[in-house]
Amino acid sequence: MKSKYTWMKRSLAAWLALVLMVPLLQAETWMRYQSRPGSKLKIEGTSTVHDWTVEGGIISGFMELESNFPLDSTAAVPESAKLNAKVEVVVPVKTLKSGKTLMDEVMMGAMNEEKFKQIQYKIESISIKTRKQGSAPEFEAKGSLTICGVTRPNSMSVTFEKVSDTRLKVTGETPLKMSDFGITPPAPAIGLGLIKTSDDVKVVFEWITALRK
């Protein structure tokens, strides 16, 4: 009898463990999105002579989202829910272009591209910021941004848009100060005057990713 009882107890325990573990297993199903071509990155700045824009078309890296991540307006996830995401992004500095060779050379010099070849971003947490009826939620992403070898905490709003069954477009923007990353805003002396570049810039991006099967 004892052995039968023990067996029952064990099987119950095993069953319970199984029942309890199923949601845990589900919760650990992650969707991995990999960088795909078609991304756009824009840095907008001003100076004493004119506004300027630098653009890049390469955003490399990956994103892993928990399977219950509320990607669209129909997702039934409470605003307070803790969301899990892993994001690591790399932008090669030399892919940033202004359309003018000389300005590119000034920019690469200011960013010390020879030494610091990448801009890196790593997420730490993400939460729902606002949610409007019928539209995808806006998120608040907190993470760390590394430019010119200097790592700073960063907080920005991002939205997700499914552009196809497997493709996801992540859109966001964040203001930055060049001096926070040890970059001296270039002040070239051209012609008769000194052009002063403003310290404040805005980074806007559209990151195209695709679900890895």
Place this chain on the structure above:
Amino acid sequence: MKNEPTAELNRRSFLKGGSISTLMSLIGAVELKRETPAQEIAGVTIQAEPKVNCAVIGLGSWGREIVQTLSVLKDANVMAVCDPYPSSLRRGGAAAPKAEKLEDYRKILENKDIKAVVLATPSHKHREIAIEALSAGKHVYCEAPLAHTMEDARAIAQAARKAYKQVFQPGLQLRSDSQRHFLLGFIRAGAMGRPVMVRSQWHKKQSWRFASPNLDRERDLNWRLNRPTSSGLIGEIGIHQVDATSWYLNGNPVAVTGFGAVHHWRDGRDVPDTVQAIFEYPNDVNLMYDATLANSFDSAMDIFYGTDSAIMVREDKAWMFKEVDAPLLGWEVYAAKRSFYNETGIALVANATKLSAQGVAEQKAKDFTDTPLNSALAAFLVNSRLMGTAVEDFVANYGEDEEGLKEYLADMEKNKNPAAGYREGYEAAVSVIKANEAILGKRRIVLEPDWYDLG
């Protein structure tokens, strides 16, 4: 060189010595001059882009001009020069002492370190080398005209279209010239009103013949003077002016009528030393073109006539002649605010502090630095480097993805320096090859839209 056919018996240097611009401003012309770009920047650290390893194939007089121009360009590293003829090789290589001197161009194509090649061989030899260079993965600058036959020009342009990872630039150097781009803005903005007609000319007194030691060399050297290998004055010279007109008028000619004869250089040549051609453009605007090797009067120029004004272009200068009933334009208001122009004409310059640009003192163009060829080769090098690194960056981050790469490279276009592409090169070649046929046959040829179509 005694036998240098470019030694001119003309008034050009006289005209350059006397100041055309002073004369023009006296008769009420408005000078149009681009801003001189800044060359140096103080106060910033610049990380210079790497030089582009390049080579020049074909070292005739124009090939030498190219080597000399590359030698002053900061983006160029001339690794090799090539010509099958030893004395041309020696002479052409002088401006690039570090470059390897090669007689066989295939050695250049085999060298993986050489990324870009400039092709300045006789036009009828472009096809083979250009296509081989493209398939060897090189960026190619191919002198204009692309070829002397439609078939060759088409084959080259199609190969260039296929090589989407590389730069292909025909030698239509005016398309890279900042002064021409500056003028284009005026014309497109309607500063001359509706286009009425265009007149272009190229007049020199020179033989176009090089002295040669034997018959074989004679044929190789004087390919311009034989019909089977030459597209004549209209093809070898006129192409630049015809292309500039097509560019400004924003369309290709729809028909061409030509005339030509050997008037002065009766040395056995069958290629006319004097040609006239009328190119019919859409909207009944015609270009009247003439070129001669028998008289140098008035040198080379282009005049674009519009209902409100005429714009005359001579070398790197241009003037606007306004009609009295022409409306006031915005830029005149801008120019009028400047305090140092004379009463008879408004000199328009973007860089108003430079009196030399006003024609007060004629500015002498520096050799090899302030020329359309310099701008065109600079654009070629910058664009080659841009395309090369773009392909590398893309593949390193996304792997092989042809569609994605094409999209990425298309987006990269906006970062390129202005330059002609294979399509412009082909269309210009079609216009002048057919014009040469019209000239030799003294007839009118309708330029079929199909001929411009690359398929």
